[in-house]
Every structure is written in C-alpha cells, then in structure tokens.
Amino acid sequence: MSAFCCSPQVWWTLVAVLQVGAAHPHRGARAGRSAACREDTEYLHSSICCLKCEAGQFVKSHCTEAGQKGSCEKCEDGTFTEHANGLKQCIKCTQCPPDQEMLRACTPTQDTVCQCKPGRYCHPDEACEICKKCRSCKGDEEVVKNCTSTSDTECKKIQPRSTADEALTKMAVGLCVSAGIILVALLIFVIWKKRRGTAESSSVKPKCFPVTPEPSTAGGHGKGLVADKLQLHVKEEKEKLLNSENSSASSSRHSLTDRREDESFPILDPVDGVESLKKCIEFFEEVDVDFHKRFFRQLSLNDNMIKSRDYLPYEDKIHELLNHWVEKEGKDASLNELLRVLLDLNQRRTAERIVQRAVDGGHYRHQAAALEV
Incomplete structure (x- = not known):
C-alpha cells in the first residue's frame, strides 16, 4: 500500500483530480465563487486562477490576483515535478529496488528511470514491483532470443538431425582425417628423399678415366704401355687437384684476414x-x-x-x-x-x-x- 501511495503516477492523478474538482465545483456548493481556469496553464486557489509554476518548480506562495503567477521555487535535490503545476512541494524521486539498477538519474524535471538487473526482466506493460528471473533453456532447447531487461528468454525445441546429415558429417570427417594422414606421409617422404639425395651428393666419388687400348704389337708390351699412361694421367690429375685446393685455401685465409681487419x-x-x-x-x-x-x-x-x-x-x-x-x-x-x-x-x-x-x-x-x- 505504501508503494502505491508514493508512486509518482498516483501523485499526478491525485493532482489532476483535485484541480478538476476545484475548477468545476458542485452546482449547489459555493457557485458564486467558481472560476473557469485553463487546465494546461492555470490552477484554482481561493476562487482565483493562478498561473502554474514550470516543470522542475513548485509553488512557494500563491498569487493574489487572477491570471498572475505566485512565487515559484526550484525543486531541491532528490525531488522533481515533470509538468507545469500548482503543487506546494515537489515529488520525491523514486529509489531503484534491490533487483533493479539505475538507467537514468533523477533530475528536477524527470523522475529516476530504473531497469531490471542482468538475468532478470519485467514487461513494460506491467507494474515492475518485482523483476522476474530470466528463463534458462532446457537441454533439448536452443535460445531464439536472449533475455533483456524488458523481455524473457525465448527458446525452441532443437530439431533432430536426419540420418542422412549424420552420414554426410561422418563421411566429411573421415575424408579430412584421411587427407591429413596422406599429406603427413607425403611430407615425410619428401624430407627423407631430400636428405638421402644430399647425403649421396656429399660423398666423394673416385674419378674414372677412360682408357683406350692400343693395338699390341708385341704381346705384353702393349699392356705395359697402357698401364704407364694410366698412372701418368692419374698423377697429373692429383697434382692439379692439390694445387687448386691450396690456392682456394690461401685465398680464403687472405679474405678472412682482410674481413677481420675491416670488421674491428x-x-x-x-x-x-x-x-x-x-x-x-x-x-x-x-x-x-x-x-x-x-x-x-x-x-x-x-x-x-x-x-x-x-x-x-x-x-x-x-x-x-x-x-x-x-x-x-x-x-x-x-x-x-x-x-x-x-x-x-x-x-x-x-x-x-x-x-x-x-x-x-x-x-x-x-x-x-x-x-x-
């Protein structure tokens, strides 16, 4: 009952009823003192139509002459008047209940605006005395619309998947796994092949020299001549290779020394x-x-x-x-x-x-x- 009496909407309803009743008294009661006041801009006081105070103000003292405005004063902190009025005091601002949070603070011309805290809701066309707890969808349901401060969660039954869809899913998973295994195996084979080729190319193979047999005129004399030529050819190749290695090593040492000197x-x-x-x-x-x-x-x-x-x-x-x-x-x-x-x-x-x-x-x-x- 206390919540009802303190509601700002009830205040404004009572003010309107009183002002209408005062502006249009019963024909048999004080008919001589009645006055027709403009409802949107005036209010009746002691048979005189006084101008209303603006929104955010209240009447501190009434007018003494018709069509005049009395003394108006601004609403104090924590109070408000939303419309032009003839009230003797401003209306107290609403305090948000524990299950609600402040959406907009109270001002001299507007009341506090509250909304339900997350996880709770209240329909705007209902009196939000208590915020209701949001619904949770069951295991066989899915969320269609999430809960908000003004609407509950909307759920719907999950449609069972067809056997064909399940078969396609399993097939797709199987193909992906198979493709992954094949790719890994192919990668391992390529790496192994590359390493094997590198190992083979790094090994030193003896150099073979073609030997052209010469016609023998005296039996074993021809064979001895071929062997002598072969040994001489091998010796010359070894000397060339040794000279080349010595030259490369020397130039490498020189270049390394020069670079070390440059990079001090x-x-x-x-x-x-x-x-x-x-x-x-x-x-x-x-x-x-x-x-x-x-x-x-x-x-x-x-x-x-x-x-x-x-x-x-x-x-x-x-x-x-x-x-x-x-x-x-x-x-x-x-x-x-x-x-x-x-x-x-x-x-x-x-x-x-x-x-x-x-x-x-x-x-x-x-x-x-x-x-x-």
Whole structure:
C-alpha cells in the first residue's frame, strides 16, 4: 500500500483530480465563487486562477490576483515535478529496488528511470514491483532470443538431425582425417628423399678415366704401355687437384684476414665501474629470442640456471641471468665480454646498437683499441 501511495503516477492523478474538482465545483456548493481556469496553464486557489509554476518548480506562495503567477521555487535535490503545476512541494524521486539498477538519474524535471538487473526482466506493460528471473533453456532447447531487461528468454525445441546429415558429417570427417594422414606421409617422404639425395651428393666419388687400348704389337708390351699412361694421367690429375685446393685455401685465409681487419669492433671503458655495466643490462633485451640460450651458454651459464628462469617474461629473464653472471664474474665482468659473445653469434647489429646506447647514456666511452671480430 505504501508503494502505491508514493508512486509518482498516483501523485499526478491525485493532482489532476483535485484541480478538476476545484475548477468545476458542485452546482449547489459555493457557485458564486467558481472560476473557469485553463487546465494546461492555470490552477484554482481561493476562487482565483493562478498561473502554474514550470516543470522542475513548485509553488512557494500563491498569487493574489487572477491570471498572475505566485512565487515559484526550484525543486531541491532528490525531488522533481515533470509538468507545469500548482503543487506546494515537489515529488520525491523514486529509489531503484534491490533487483533493479539505475538507467537514468533523477533530475528536477524527470523522475529516476530504473531497469531490471542482468538475468532478470519485467514487461513494460506491467507494474515492475518485482523483476522476474530470466528463463534458462532446457537441454533439448536452443535460445531464439536472449533475455533483456524488458523481455524473457525465448527458446525452441532443437530439431533432430536426419540420418542422412549424420552420414554426410561422418563421411566429411573421415575424408579430412584421411587427407591429413596422406599429406603427413607425403611430407615425410619428401624430407627423407631430400636428405638421402644430399647425403649421396656429399660423398666423394673416385674419378674414372677412360682408357683406350692400343693395338699390341708385341704381346705384353702393349699392356705395359697402357698401364704407364694410366698412372701418368692419374698423377697429373692429383697434382692439379692439390694445387687448386691450396690456392682456394690461401685465398680464403687472405679474405678472412682482410674481413677481420675491416670488421674491428670498438672497446669500451666504463665510466663508473661495474655500476656502468648494471645500468646497461636493460639494453640486452634486444638480443634475439632465438639466440638467448646460446648467448648465455657462451657466458658459461649452465642449462639448469637458464631453464630456471623460463617462467619469467623474456625481458625479466634477461635481467635475472645477466645479474647472476655479473655476480658470478665479479670484477672480471665487463660489457666488452658480452659484446664479444654477440659478435661470435653473428649478432653484430645488436652489439652496435648496445654500444651506441651505452655511449649515448654516458655509461661508457670509446677506447683507442678495438675488439678483433
């Protein structure tokens, strides 16, 4: 009953009834004091038609002359009037019940708008005193329309699949599995064939030389001449092959020496000892993830130590392992040693970027000498 009395709709209904009753009194009661007020803009007070206050306001004091507006005042927080009115006080804003949530807050001209919380609903054409719980579809049903704040879940029976559909599905699955097996087998065969061909081509085969028999004039004398020619031919081929190998090895050594001289790498001096090295550890986050295990193995960290940090993010793992290496090496730990390992792994660009950042950051300075790559 209390909810009914406090409802804003009931308030407005009572106001309309009172105003209509006041504007059109019974013919036998105070007929001489009746006045015809314009319902949309005026209200009757003491036989005088006063102008209504605007929405969001209430009448603080009534008018003293017909057709005039009394004193109006704005509704306080938590109250409202939705239409022009002659009320002596504003209507209290609605408080959303526990099973509802606020959709729009109360303003001086509009009441609070509430809606059912997720999982509950209330039809808009019904009085939403209590939100109903949304329906859950049964095992043999499927959802047609999800539950909303104003409508329940809609379900329908799942149609049984035909035998033909099931057969087609099984056939499709079987074909996919068979195709997958064939592809895997084909891939294995191609890899095996390729490896076998590589192994055969890498094996050294003896070189055969054609021997043209010469006509013998004196029996065994012809056979001896053929054997002598064959030995001489083989000896010449061996000498050519040996000279070619020596020449290739020599040129390779020369080119490697020249390249090492061209690819000398700068040596760095720390500005603040081991502290400079610790400040540069973060630069090694640039090390390629495919090389990080080989990098730490070259620093003499065992696999157990490396794997013990696998649970960490990549950057944290780099920090942990390098800090462990610095503590292990003590005063012998140096940035130049770390750079040398990167160069051994052909990670020259990464090493150059680390050098640049270390020098730009003021942690290291260049030395006259250079690392041999």
